[in-house]
Amino acid sequence: QEGHEHSLDVRARAAMRLTSAPLLLLPLERLACIPWRVSHAPRAQLVDSEVQAYWALLERAAPPTVAPTPALTLYRDTNGWCPFCERVWLQLHAKGIPFDEELINLRDKPEWYKEMVPTTLVPAIKLGSEVIWESDTIMRTLEERFPEKPLLPSGDTDEREIIEERLAGCADMLAAGARFAYGSRDSLSADEVAGRRAEFEGMLDTLEANISSTGGPFLAGADFSLLDAFYAPFLERWAVQLPLSLDFHIRQSLRWPALDGWFDAMDALPAYRQKVKGDAYSWTAAVSAFTRMFAPNGTISDESAALIKRADSAAAAAMRSMPPTEEAEVARQAALTAARKLLENREAILADATNTEAKSQTHIERLDPCDVEYVERMLREATSRLLKRASVSVEPSDEEEELPPMLSRTMAPHEAVACAQAARLVSARLCVPRDLDGLAAAELRSVLHELACEAEAFAWSGSGGLL
Numbered sequence: 357q358e359g360h361e362h363s364l365d366v367r368a369r370a371a372m373r374l375t376s377a378p379l380l381l382l383p384l385e386r387l388a389c390i391p392w393r394v395s396h397a398p399r400a401q402l403v404d405s406e407v408q409a410y411w412a413l414l415e416r417a418a419p420p421t422v423a424p425t426p427a428l429t430l431y432r433d434t435n436g437w438c439p440f441c442e443r444v445w446l447q448l449h450a451k452g453i454p455f456d457e458e459l460i461n462l463r464d465k466p467e468w469y470k471e472m473v474p475t476t477l478v479p480a481i482k483l484g485s486e487v488i489w490e491s492d493t494i495m496r497t498l499e500e501r502f503p504e505k506p507l508l509p510s511g512d513t514d515e516r517e518i519i520e521e522r523l524a525g526c527a528d529m530l531a532a533g534a535r536f537a538y539g540s541r542d543s544l545s546a547d548e549v550a551g552r553r554a555e556f557e558g559m560l561d562t563l564e565a566n567i568s569s570t571g572g573p574f575l576a577g578a579d580f581s582l583l584d585a586f587y588a589p590f591l592e593r594w595a596v597q598l599p600l601s602l603d604f605h606i607r608q609s610l611r612w613p614a615l616d617g618w619f620d621a622m623d624a625l626p627a628y629r630q631k632v633k634g635d636a637y638s639w640t641a642a643v644s645a646f647t648r649m650f651a652p653n654g655t656i657s658d659e660s661a662a663l664i665k666r667a668d669s670a671a672a673a674a675m676r677s678m679p680p681t682e683e684a685e686v687a688r689q690a691a692l693t694a695a696r697k698l699l700e701n702r703e704a705i706l707a708d709a710t711n712t713e714a715k716s717q718t719h720i721e722r723l724d725p726c727d728v729e730y731v732e733r734m735l736r737e738a739t740s741r742l743l744k745r746a747s748v749s750v751e752p753s754d755e756e757e758e759l760p761p762m763l764s765r766t767m768a769p770h771e772a773v774a775c776a777q778a779a780r781l782v783s784a785r786l787c788v789p790r791d792l793d794g795l796a797a798a799e800l801r802s803v804l805h806e807l808a809c810e811a812e813a814f815a816w817s818g819s820g821g822l823l
């Protein structure tokens with residue numbers, strides 16, 4: 357009973373908030389069409405025990421998977437942005453080595469990590485009692501200790517020699533890329549920018565020639581190797597971010613067709629696209645996060661403000677246009693992964709979605725804490741739809757009652773609006789691969805988009821076209 361009173365109170369407050377400002381602008385005759393008032397709203401929501409029963413039903417349908425015994429621990433950054441970590445992470449997946457992860461917050465590194473790793477940088481791995489750091493050293497050690505599925509040809513072969521030669525040039529080439537990509541932070545003259553652009557183009561020309569000379573599609577021939585893992589984290593983000601920040605297009609440029617083929621080959625590699633690859637939305641959203649983060653003395657120039665605006669609208673467009681894969685079995689698995697993720701993390705998602713003192717992506721408006729029930733309801737519906745997409749049956753047992761739909765035409769419009777806001781917010785906060793792999797995220801974003809559109813339609817029709 358107490359819970360019920362509370363929920364009415366919550367709805368009353370939500371209704372006041374949602375109606376006060378826009379209603380003042382509405383013509384009187386339209387006000388009469390609003391078919392809802394809080395006290396008359398149908399009671400679509402469930403009491404607490406029913407909500408718990410619903411979650412329990414979903415959990416039963418999608419029990420967590422049992423992970424294989426880890427062979428090592430990987431220490432990497434919390435956001436999944438560190439390219440050096442991504443290299444190692446990709447290698448582990450490509451070799452099929454089971455591992456545990458410890459995420460390190462780079463803005464506040466724990467003392468134990470600083471004591472354990474002399475450079476204090478990520479990545480590091482712990483293999484037995486041995487701690488190893490520096491991505492290059494880690495990756496070569498992994499090749500030695502886990503020789504199955506080698507990513508470096510062994511011995512004194514020509515193939516090995518070519519890879520070693522190309523690996524040796526990698527740091528300088530990537531430094532040229534970074535100088536161009538992040539040059540705007542150094543307030544350069546137009547000539548200096550042009551010089552860095554030419555240097556970066558030269559780097560891409562070399563990659564193009566390398567791919568062609570060894571036949572492609574990978575950077576050293578027909579097979580994925582450590583060389584690809586070294587470059588992938590950088591090329592991936594620059595391909596998405598440079599068109600926005602510097603109107604520079606690596607893909608589909610006509611100048612680097614073999615490199616285009618490399619991106620396609622990487623996308624076909626499950627260890628990459630199903631595990632560590634960031635999606636277009638996340639890399640685009642990161643442009644605005646990075647531009648704010650690296651603003652000199654915290655001051656955002658007019659140029660940076662324009663870039664942030666471009667990135668935010670490109671991110672919003674990307675979020676709405678990322679269709680899930682058409683490969684049925686892959687899509688089914690991805691939907692199941694996404695459903696499990698929501699089940700395991702729902703408390704954290706609820707807290708983030710209603711955290712009015714959020715520290716990251718502060719430009720993405722969170723919901724009022726008193727609207728938490730709508731976020732929860734939307735998460736439940738998203739989980740249930742994902743399970744349906746995964747062909748997992750979510751049937752109540754004979755003793756359990758059939759549960760009502762969480763979104764329905766009978767919802768009060770302000771409730772539908774809050775559900776739609778919650779769906780869009782969760783999609784905007786979802787960062788790949790930090791929170792979820794790209795394929796699972798595509799399923800989740802698509803379900804959230806579907807829910808948001810439905811809820812908006814209910815709000816629209818329920819309010820006579822006013823909300």
Ligand SMILES: N[C@@H](CCC(=O)N[C@@H](CS)C(=O)NCC(=O)O)C(=O)O
Nearest residue numbers: 438439440462477478479490491492
């Ligand atoms: N050469 C190192 C570079 C690692 C590195 O720069 N890591 C960055 C994250 S991308 C880091 O730990 N930054 C934290 C800091 O500078 O305190 C490697 O290849 O592992």
